Amino acid sequence: xxxxxxxxxxxxxxxxxxxxxxxxxxxxxxxxxxxxxxxxxxxxxxxxxxxxxxxxxxxxxxxxxxxxxxxxxxxxxxxxxxxxxxxxxxxxxxxxxxxxxxxxxxxxxxxxxxxxxxxxxxxxxxxxxxxxxxxxxx
Numbered sequence: 600x601x602x603x604x605x606x607x608x609x610x611x612x613x614x615x616x617x618x619x620x621x622x623x624x625x626x627x628x629x630x631x632x633x634x635x636x637x638x639x640x641x642x643x644x645x646x647x648x649x650x651x652x653x654x655x656x657x658x659x660x661x662x663x664x665x666x667x668x669x670x671x672x673x674x675x676x677x678x679x680x681x682x683x684x685x686x687x688x689x690x691x692x693x694x695x696x697x698x699x700x701x702x703x704x705x706x707x708x709x710x711x712x713x714x715x716x717x718x719x720x721x722x723x724x725x726x727x728x729x730x731x732x733x734x735x736x737x
Contacts, residue, residue: 612636612650617694627693631665634658635688638681639696 610617610632617632627635630651637647637658644658651658666678669687678684688694 610636613640615639615694615696617688618692627665627668627688630661631668632688632693634661635665635684636694638662639685639689639694 610629612633613636615636617636618626633651634647637650642650644655644662647658648655662681662684665688666680666684669684669691670677678687685694
């Protein structure tokens with residue numbers, strides 16, 4: 600894993616990128632970051648375990664430790680589930696979707712590609728008027 604000048608490890612797991620540093624307050628160990636990235640992708644413990652070559656119970660314990668690390672007990676904020684953990688990790692900049700990073704790197708898509716195409720025009724129906732018992736084409 601590449602390590603930056605500030606000592607952070609860049610971890611990529613699918614379309615999610617994470618930053619980990621062991622022993623620093625506010626940052627998570629690499630395994631916790633990887634498990635959180637798996638949860639952010641919508642994977643369950645068994646799928647994350649298969650990808651990482653570990654047991655599902657290890658993934659569950661690792662996620663519980665990550666919940667504890669992301670909780671801010673002094674402010675009364677406790678992470679209780681995976682959605683809160685992923686939100687808090689993204690808010691702190693621990694994990695980030697690569698699409699956001701690509702968007703910050705520079706505009707690669709112009710406004711024309713983002714516009715919705717106009718729907719196809721339908722031919723106007725021919726109106727029929729009935730006057731004095733006879734049909735007439737207009």
